Amino acid sequence: MQVYTSEKLRNIGILAHGGAGKTSLTEALLFNAGHTTRLGKVDEGTTVTDYLPEEIKRKVTVSTTLAPVEWKNHKINVLDTPGYADFIGEVKSALRVIDGIILVVDGVAGVEVQTEVHWEAAEEAGIPRIIFVNKLDRENANYERVLANLKENFGIHVIPVMLPIGAEDSFSGVVDILKQKAYKFEETKVSEIPIPDDLKAEVEKYREPLMEAAAEGDDALLLKYLEGEPLSDEEVFVGLRQGVLKAKVVPVFCGSAFKNIGIQPLLDAVIDLLPAPVETGKDEEKDLQQKSLAAIVFKTMADPYVGKLSFIRVASGVLKSDTSIYNVNKQKEERYGSLLVMRGKTQDTVSEAQTGDLICIAKLADTTTGDTLGVKNKTSLLEGVNFPAPTFSVAVQAKSRNDEDKVGVALAKLVEEDPTLCLEKNAETKETILTGMGEMHLDIIMERLQKKFGVEVTTRTPRVPYRETIRGTAEYEYKHKKQSGGHGQYGHVKLRFEPLPDADFEFTETIFGGSVPKNYHPAVEKGVREAMTEGVLAGYPITNIKVTLFDGSYHDVDSSEMSFKIAASMCFKKGVEKAAPVLLEPIMNVEIHVPEQFMGDIMSDLNSKRGRILGMEPREKGQVIKAQVPLAEMYRYAIGLKSITQGRGSFSMEFAHYEDVPAQTTKEIIEKAAQEKEQEK
Numbered sequence: 001m002q003v004y005t006s007e008k009l010r011n012i013g014i015l016a017h018g019g020a021g022k023t024s025l026t027e028a029l030l031f032n033a034g035h036t037t038r039l040g041k042v043d044e045g046t047t048v049t050d051y052l053p054e055e056i057k058r059k060v061t062v063s064t065t066l067a068p069v070e071w072k073n074h075k076i077n078v079l080d081t082p083g084y085a086d087f088i089g090e091v092k093s094a095l096r097v098i099d100g101i102i103l104v105v106d107g108v109a110g111v112e113v114q115t116e117v118h119w120e121a122a123e124e125a126g127i128p129r130i131i132f133v134n135k136l137d138r139e140n141a142n143y144e145r146v147l148a149n150l151k152e153n154f155g156i157h158v159i160p161v162m163l164p165i166g167a168e169d170s171f172s173g174v175v176d177i178l179k180q181k182a183y184k185f186e187e188t189k190v191s192e193i194p195i196p197d198d199l200k201a202e203v204e205k206y207r208e209p210l211m212e213a214a215a216e217g218d219d220a221l222l223l224k225y226l227e228g229e230p231l232s233d234e235e236v237f238v239g240l241r242q243g244v245l246k247a248k249v250v251p252v253f254c255g256s257a258f259k260n261i262g263i264q265p266l267l268d269a270v271i272d273l274l275p276a277p278v279e280t281g282k283d284e285e286k287d288l289q290q291k292s293l294a295a296i297v298f299k300t301m302a303d304p305y306v307g308k309l310s311f312i313r314v315a316s317g318v319l320k321s322d323t324s325i326y327n328v329n330k331q332k333e334e335r336y337g338s339l340l341v342m343r344g345k346t347q348d349t350v351s352e353a354q355t356g357d358l359i360c361i362a363k364l365a366d367t368t369t370g371d372t373l374g375v376k377n378k379t380s381l382l383e384g385v386n387f388p389a390p391t392f393s394v395a396v397q398a399k400s401r402n403d404e405d406k407v408g409v410a411l412a413k414l415v416e417e418d419p420t421l422c423l424e425k426n427a428e429t430k431e432t433i434l435t436g437m438g439e440m441h442l443d444i445i446m447e448r449l450q451k452k453f454g455v456e457v458t459t460r461t462p463r464v465p466y467r468e469t470i471r472g473t474a475e476y477e478y479k480h481k482k483q484s485g486g487h488g489q490y491g492h493v494k495l496r497f498e499p500l501p502d503a504d505f506e507f508t509e510t511i512f513g514g515s516v517p518k519n520y521h522p523a524v525e526k527g528v529r530e531a532m533t534e535g536v537l538a539g540y541p542i543t544n545i546k547v548t549l550f551d552g553s554y555h556d557v558d559s560s561e562m563s564f565k566i567a568a569s570m571c572f573k574k575g576v577e578k579a580a581p582v583l584l585e586p587i588m589n590v591e592i593h594v595p596e597q598f599m600g601d602i603m604s605d606l607n608s609k610r611g612r613i614l615g616m617e618p619r620e621k622g623q624v625i626k627a628q629v630p631l632a633e634m635y636r637y638a639i640g641l642k643s644i645t646q647g648r649g650s651f652s653m654e655f656a657h658y659e660d661v662p663a664q665t666t667k668e669i670i671e672k673a674a675q676e677k678e679q680e681k
Helices: 022-032 053-058 085-095 113-125 143-154 197-216 219-226 233-245 263-273 401-417 439-453 518-532 561-577 596-608 637-645 663-680
Strands: 009-016 065-071 074-080 100-106 129-134 158-160 162-165 173-176 181-186 189-193 250-254 294-303 307-316 323-327 332-336 339-343 346-350 358-362 372-374 392-398 422-426 431-436 457-460 467-470 474-482 489-499 505-509 545-553 581-594 612-619 622-630 650-660
Touching: 009 022, 009 085, 009 113, 009 263, 022 065, 022 074, 022 100, 022 129, 022 263, 053 439, 065 263, 065 339, 065 358, 074 263, 085 113, 085 294, 085 439, 100 113, 100 143, 100 263, 113 143, 129 143, 129 263, 143 158, 143 250, 158 197, 162 197, 162 250, 173 197, 181 263, 197 219, 197 233, 219 233, 233 250, 233 263, 250 263, 294 401, 307 339, 392 401, 392 439, 401 422, 401 431, 401 439, 431 439, 439 457, 467 489, 474 545, 474 561, 489 518, 489 561, 505 518, 518 545, 518 561, 545 561, 581 596, 581 663, 596 612, 596 622, 596 637, 622 650, 637 650
Parallel strands: 009 074, 009 100, 100 129, 129 250, 158 250, 505 545
Antiparallel strands: 065 074, 162 173, 173 181, 181 189, 294 307, 294 372, 307 358, 323 332, 323 372, 339 346, 339 358, 392 431, 392 457, 422 431, 467 581, 474 489, 489 545, 581 622, 581 650, 612 622
């Protein structure tokens, strides 16, 4: 592929709610630019950007895919992003490197949940965008209704620049309101036709707000407009572009990706209205121009043929092939070969990449997503990718014991690829816990484990890391005595057990007269500590306890460290039973971000989960509910919250403290633990 200068580049993300037609639109862009010879279909698994086995199987996008489109001497780096909330991390990585957005809206459904989520993210980042109302060939598609829906949700700066000719089955072309021209589409051919008589009044109706929006984009034009002077088409275009670049005007286009209608005007609009990298200040290009090479890694993936691929945006300078680059985060030099231009799973090479371009490098050993690459001692650290924290956990176990090591290695590779995954070994429950963004996200990870690495796993809801403690004080003595020819075993201890609220464990001794010699005291403490790992109620570790060795006895010949360790361990188990043992559960501090209309349902649901609501804070887009909830009730909360809020809610949580488990729940936990122990026999 040829090298494109920064002015000739456009980096755009195609964002939408799942099912609105992002991938079909990407396919149509590639087809019209001549990169493919036929329109691929999502349902047939033949699209360029949905090529992963799990995408073909489920007919949904799960990974952001790069697909450069060459159009009118420009290179448009298209990022086709997932539309389902579970893969919002993929969208976040795209938002870090794009300069413009095509927000795809279903011509039947209108604005949906993820449409709102993506709009808010674009607003927050100040990214210029245009809207493409898709699927106008479908039954019940209604452009007027969708326009009203867009204005209601996103404000008056949503301005149509296209009108459809015909509707549903008869949809055949578009009218350009700015140029006052109509176009008919047949395969890749576009032919100009007269504006249909029934649309002439509509064109005039929408031209006025278009001119007004354009005038607001430029101070000189606004003055001219307010004085009643007519604006030329060129002036309207200049004002419109300025408004789009400032993210104050959002033009609306229309068409059908499936029928390839309205695609060429959209490609023109990307070049004409959306910014080149040098116009945005994305990363620090304006500051770094003419300075050192700097690049940000926004995505990492493992390709079965090429190996590890790092997707990069060049923030400043020029990136050359077949050289080395310095990883600022890891403080390591990395050698690499060709610069790869990925289009879905196919690849081309390029000799260099200019400021603002998106490119791939294979086999950077130590580089991960979010890293800054550049020149040692010259390149400053760039802002990384702001990924959301994962909230849905499962315990993962290899189906075959022989695969345990392979599963560990495979999961580590998947976590490196996907920063919205978290892998940890819970020392208390002895489980491997994998946390992701939702049920579908983790289902797909399990499929990848099998298809990519050839290992099968089972998953279940993680065990809650309960603990046990005591609420009373008790004393107990235990004598370990064993005689079997030669030296015997003798250890005799008297222990006192007391609650210790402010610390995990304390061991003391108040021995007088050497009833238990000092050299055996460490063995007594060791026996107690070992016994603490498995409590008397349900086998969970014991905490917040003070143990005092206050008496005992020994034998000159038969006593040993082992004897006293065994005696202490047995004494501990029996003594704790007499000291009012209780079960403790972890309580989490939870923050839930929800739109106002779901507040009542959320609070009711929290009450049903034994939650305590601590307070509420108003936010621009709703409310933040602060609560404390038992961890046992939170493992599947991501699913419940999504259901209650129709996908509009989000939450985060962190450990707060341990509390006593209610009596009825304690009984259930003890019974379950007994059953599991029985099954293990």
